[in-house]
Amino acid sequence: MPTPNGHKVSILLELLGLEYEFQHLNFAKSEQKEPWFLELNPNGRIPTLVDSSTNTTLSETAAIMQYLVDTYDKENKFSYKVGTPLYYKQLEVLYFQMAGVGPMQGQMGHFKFFAPETIPYGIERYENETKRLYSVVEEYLKRNKENGPYLVGNHLCIADIAIFTWASKLHRAKIDINSWPLVAQWFENIASLPEVQLGLTKPMLST
Amino acid sequence: MPTPNGHKVSILLELLGLEYEFQHLNFAKSEQKEPWFLELNPNGRIPTLVDSSTNTTLSETAAIMQYLVDTYDKENKFSYKVGTPLYYKQLEVLYFQMAGVGPMQGQMGHFKFFAPETIPYGIERYENETKRLYSVVEEYLKRNKENGPYLVGNHLCIADIAIFTWASKLHRAKIDINSWPLVAQWFENIASLPEVQLGLTKPMLST
Numbered sequence: 001m002p003t004p005n006g007h008k009v010s011i012l013l014e015l016l017g018l019e020y021e022f023q024h025l026n027f028a029k030s031e032q033k034e035p036w037f038l039e040l041n042p043n044g045r046i047p048t049l050v051d052s053s054t055n056t057t058l059s060e061t062a063a064i065m066q067y068l069v070d071t072y073d074k075e076n077k078f079s080y081k082v083g084t085p086l087y088y089k090q091l092e093v094l095y096f097q098m099a100g101v102g103p104m105q106g107q108m109g110h111f112k113f114f115a116p117e118t119i120p121y122g123i124e125r126y127e128n129e130t131k132r133l134y135s136v137v138e139e140y141l142k143r144n145k146e147n148g149p150y151l152v153g154n155h156l157c158i159a160d161i162a163i164f165t166w167a168s169k170l171h172r173a174k175i176d177i178n179s180w181p182l183v184a185q186w187f188e189n190i191a192s193l194p195e196v197q198l199g200l201t202k203p204m205l206s207t
Numbered sequence: 208m209p210t211p212n213g214h215k216v217s218i219l220l221e222l223l224g225l226e227y228e229f230q231h232l233n234f235a236k237s238e239q240k241e242p243w244f245l246e247l248n249p250n251g252r253i254p255t256l257v258d259s260s261t262n263t264t265l266s267e268t269a270a271i272m273q274y275l276v277d278t279y280d281k282e283n284k285f286s287y288k289v290g291t292p293l294y295y296k297q298l299e300v301l302y303f304q305m306a307g308v309g310p311m312q313g314q315m316g317h318f319k320f321f322a323p324e325t326i327p328y329g330i331e332r333y334e335n336e337t338k339r340l341y342s343v344v345e346e347y348l349k350r351n352k353e354n355g356p357y358l359v360g361n362h363l364c365i366a367d368i369a370i371f372t373w374a375s376k377l378h379r380a381k382i383d384i385n386s387w388p389l390v391a392q393w394f395e396n397i398a399s400l401p402e403v404q405l406g407l408t409k410p411m412l413s414t
Contacts, residue, residue: 015224025352029254034347042343043303043307043340043343044343044344056292059299059303060299060302060306061302062306063295063298063299063301063302064301066295066298067295067298082290083277083289085263087269088265090264091267091274092265092266092270094268094270095267095269095305096250096266096267098302098305098306099267099269099305099306099309099310100310102306103306103307111258115328116234117325117328118327119328121322121324121326121328122326122328122329128412133250136250136251137248140249140251141251199316
């Protein structure tokens, strides 16, 4: 599905130049809760990667991204070498995205767009927390500014991609990314990459 | 603070037999938002590890746990060797905890105990999701049952510890862990370890 989590993986697959097929799951039909998919991922959430070349089945986007760079990014173009200080910083930011930005921005979307009743407390709580978290992203970029316009070190890595796909949905919630100047500039840099643009078109909504 | 996230790290430090000092932060006084702490962790959340022996400062509990086992668990007593299939399964479950169990059980706690107004929709939403997530934990245990009473492979690992500390708070929300028989048994096994019991006593509330 064309969600921030689906796009993290498609963008990385495009950047790595890997061949892949994606299978669209229709959430309206709860296809992600069908037995064949739960067999692959007991949590019933997307995406799940099946890599036939290594006989690997893996869920949770950041785990998938880590697996892909460990396996197919031996030159560390989009990652940092396992065990180095920059690797642990990348890991910190990945967990920050997975435990903070994703769940909180996700709950904001729920209360703003999907909840069957309007609950101002829920909308305000998660909008405030989402904004606070992007101010933390701004601070990460500020602290790393002398190395480059990235969250970690001197090049794009999976931690940038993980937050980028969530940042790409801010406008839908009418949150102005320009509230955070470094985030806005970082976003434009990443959005300008052809592989990123291609990754954002697949998965797309089924017609 | 004696929270599930604080305890993940103290339990692992006890299991690894490492010497450490912990500094209590008073949330009532928002000490986790004071400049000296934000310098260590821009997100202003606990815990943060400072390892003077490697000059490492790191936040996000699962990143801290991964760092600790990479650095101090060379025999993989509480982890699986980086790059192996069991390592990626451990990583999947860690992210499942960090992106699912933690945030959702945390939101349940907020709406049940801390929100200034009673919002039935919020209570129900996060209680249902928390229960669903523990049914996924049950399924992980079921799928790994032939290897042992662990989430991954044939011994305790950081993924077990990460979920254990959250499971230890279920009773406070009046959720009966016995709803999931394998989870209940797995929980008792881990809770019986002396190092785990010691880890749960520090950090403790300051007196």
